[in-house]
Amino acid sequence: xxxxxxxxxxxxxxxxxxxxxxxxxxxxxxxxxxxxxxxxxxxxxxxxxxxxxxxxxxxxxxxxxxxxxxxxxxxxxxxxxxxxxxxxxxxxxxxxxxxxxxxxxxxxxxxxxxxxxxxxxxxxxxxxxxxxxxxxxxxxxxxxxxxxxxxxxxxxxxxxxxxxxxxxxxxxxxxxxxxxxxxxxxxxxxxxxxxxxxxxxxxxxxxxxxxxxxxxxxxxxxxxxxxxxxxxxxxxxxxxxxxxxxxxxxxxxxxx
Amino acid sequence: xxxxxxxxxxxxxxxxxxxxxxxxxxxxxxxxxxxxxxxxxxxxxxxxxxxxxxxxxxxxxxxxxxxxxxxxxxxxxxxxxxxxxxxxxxxxxxxxxxxxxxxxxxxxxxxxxxxxxxxxxxxxxxxxxxxxxxxxxxxxxxxxxxxxxxxxxxxxxxxxxxxxxxxxxxxxxxxxx
Numbered sequence: 001x002x003x004x005x006x007x008x009x010x011x012x013x014x015x016x017x018x019x020x021x022x023x024x025x026x027x028x029x030x031x032x033x034x035x036x037x038x039x040x041x042x043x044x045x046x047x048x049x050x051x052x053x054x055x056x057x058x059x060x061x062x063x064x065x066x067x068x069x070x071x072x073x074x075x076x077x078x079x080x081x082x083x084x085x086x087x088x089x090x091x092x093x094x095x096x097x098x099x100x101x102x103x104x105x106x107x108x109x110x111x112x113x114x115x116x117x118x119x120x121x122x123x124x125x126x127x128x129x130x131x132x133x134x135x136x137x138x139x140x141x142x143x144x145x146x147x148x149x150x151x152x153x154x155x156x157x158x159x160x161x162x163x164x165x166x167x168x169x170x171x172x173x174x175x176x177x178x179x180x181x182x183x184x185x186x187x188x189x190x191x192x193x194x195x196x197x198x199x200x201x202x203x204x205x206x207x208x209x210x211x212x213x214x215x216x217x218x219x220x221x222x223x224x225x226x227x228x229x230x231x232x233x234x235x236x237x238x239x240x241x242x243x244x245x246x247x248x249x250x251x252x253x254x255x256x
Numbered sequence: 257x258x259x260x261x262x263x264x265x266x267x268x269x270x271x272x273x274x275x276x277x278x279x280x281x282x283x284x285x286x287x288x289x290x291x292x293x294x295x296x297x298x299x300x301x302x303x304x305x306x307x308x309x310x311x312x313x314x315x316x317x318x319x320x321x322x323x324x325x326x327x328x329x330x331x332x333x334x335x336x337x338x339x340x341x342x343x344x345x346x347x348x349x350x351x352x353x354x355x356x357x358x359x360x361x362x363x364x365x366x367x368x369x370x371x372x373x374x375x376x377x378x379x380x381x382x383x384x385x386x387x388x389x390x391x392x393x394x395x396x397x398x399x400x401x402x403x404x405x406x407x408x409x410x411x412x413x414x415x416x417x418x419x420x421x422x423x424x425x426x427x428x429x430x431x432x433x
Contacts, residue, residue, distance in 0.1 A: 003418045007390035012420070013368040014375070015391050017287030021300055026278060029304045035309065171370075 050256060058253050062246075260322055266314045274311055282307070283326070284329045291387050292335040294376050302338050306331035331390065336402060339380060366428070374424050382417035389414050 217227045257265075257276060265273030285306055290298035309330050312324070317326050375383055388394045388402065396410045403410070 002423075003415070006418050006421055006425070009366075010371055010386070011391050013371050014287075014291055016284065017290060017368060017372070019286040019290055019299075021282045021286050021303065025282065025300060026275065029278065029307055032304060032308045040388070114328060165300075169417050202366070 014106070054256060055253060062249060258393070263314070263317070263319070263323065266311065269311075277310075281327060285327070288328060288331055288333050288392075290383060291341060291372070291375060291391065292319055292332070298342075299335075301329060302334045306334045309334065328392070332388070333402070336384065339384060367423075370428070373393075374421055375429075377422055377424060378417055382413055382420065385410055385413040386417035392417075409414065 217229075220227050257273070260309045262273055264276065266277065272419065282303065286299060286303045289302045289306075293299045313330070317323065331413070334361060365390045368407075376388065381422050384403065385399060389396065394402070396414075399405075399410045400407045
């Protein structure tokens, strides 16, 4: 057998080898023909997915960041120690404590304001009240500080805090119970006269003196005088810094 | 559809013409790929890649040679590229000394499948050169260019491939009877 015969044998039999492609082969070929478009789509999908994941993670991280802080401070600073509050302590727990004291005081000494209080406390569900209180939260201190016109400040607050969305809303929700009482203090003008006179002597180490201080500041606020937040055991700068941080974080997330 | 019409439509990128071409040549091209690649899945993949390349480079086809020959060349090049990655073409070492029986005659009653099996038994390098020379009809010069080897290597690989195939064919005959 010559080598050429082998070549011939194989050529005859195998040159046109019958072979049937699988049924989906044409579809696969079409897929191979248009990879750029598909790649672009998947690329967009990946971007969208990662952005949403980042958003969610950011929100979760933010919530985590806020929640432990408030609980921690609340645990570490029972009402007895509030008066010795260092500048690092943030306002909310202190306010809770103060409000508790206030309620006690009111219970003991005056029934009429208590009724007003109760009335207001009974209506936290009212969304209008809640909404205004939420808006009030981040800039409450400013409102007191500039204290000449509450309504004007509220308007400012509205504008300032409008970009703060869900994240702040959650904090606000947490604090709303506190704020309800906080607002009442401002409106509770009738009881101010009773306690206002003796509010001069400030003894920072007692609940009573702190309460008096609060009433004094409340009266100042009402009369349009300057309000000293330091007297209330509130650190304005930290509050403002926190507000700024929140805004920065959210604007970063949005710009992403 | 005549070939010039088909080519015109293909150059426009008409999907209908592409499907027409595929339906007429997919079997032939797959048959070629199967000779080079043992794995059927690989062969089909290479066939599809070959068609993609044909569609994308259709404007490069100058109407000098046959269109089918041009397409085959593309598909074969795809297969060679794949082999280069997967199987070391030129590391095929002669493992056995082949003694040819002088009086061996082989009946051509063997089916294509049997011959394909014999082809698969060859080392990848032998098989490729044999495919290109004996079945496709390329010259040693062309094969040397395609595989980036010397003409001498191509010739020696071919003769070794032939010898091995002949031995196997004879063995096959003797086992049958």
